[in-house]
Amino acid sequence: MAAAFRCSVGFKFLPTDRELVGYYLFNKIYAKTESFTDVEKVLVKECDIYGSQEPWQIWELYGGDDLEDSQALHLFTRQKKVSVNGSRISRRVGSGTWAGDDCGEKIVAGNVAGCKKRFRYENQDSSHNGAWIMHEFALDSKALGIHDQDIVVCRLKKNLFRQKKRRSRRVKLGNFEPSTSHVSDHSSLAI
Numbered sequence: 001m002a003a004a005f006r007c008s009v010g011f012k013f014l015p016t017d018r019e020l021v022g023y024y025l026f027n028k029i030y031a032k033t034e035s036f037t038d039v040e041k042v043l044v045k046e047c048d049i050y051g052s053q054e055p056w057q058i059w060e061l062y063g064g065d066d067l068e069d070s071q072a073l074h075l076f077t078r079q080k081k082v083s084v085n086g087s088r089i090s091r092r093v094g095s096g097t098w099a100g101d102d103c104g105e106k107i108v109a110g111n112v113a114g115c116k117k118r119f120r121y122e123n124q125d126s127s128h129n130g131a132w133i134m135h136e137f138a139l140d141s142k143a144l145g146i147h148d149q150d151i152v153v154c155r156l157k158k159n160l161f162r163q164k165k166r167r168s169r170r171v172k173l174g175n176f177e178p179s180t181s182h183v184s185d186h187s188s189l190a191i
Helices: 017-030 038-043 055-061 160-173
Strands: 044-046 073-078 096-100 105-109 112-122 132-139 151-158
Touching (some): 017 073, 038 044, 055 132
């Protein structure tokens, strides 16, 4: 559920990769007391991003519609293993899956090390195929001397490149004709 929270005009929550790993994720996992302010709890919400909801449903439910297209939702979630004793993570989401785009990038924030991986939504039967990007940030549990750490923070956003590509394809295919009926001669306007 999205909490009723409105940021000041011009405020945008744009944490760096290092801040997501070194502050938000580290404190979520290791803080002995409640370490986040009420505002921070609203800005980085708890969500099951590997559950039965589709990415666009998560986006709507957690306040993504209030964001500009270039902004992202930030969500804490638990990874789900494919099998109890295995190390592979299930990347299912709704009726699709999160497909990995890279093998990960190391993130170091002071004494805290982590990893950032990029995923895209895949479902060939959906018009949303490729329309969502998710970055998953995890702590390097081996460097911290722990095992089986399953909490991660995810950055969910729209794939703007795909949307621009689809629009340009419609124009090339002739499915979109710009209307000139709204164009007027501004020199005749009286002020």
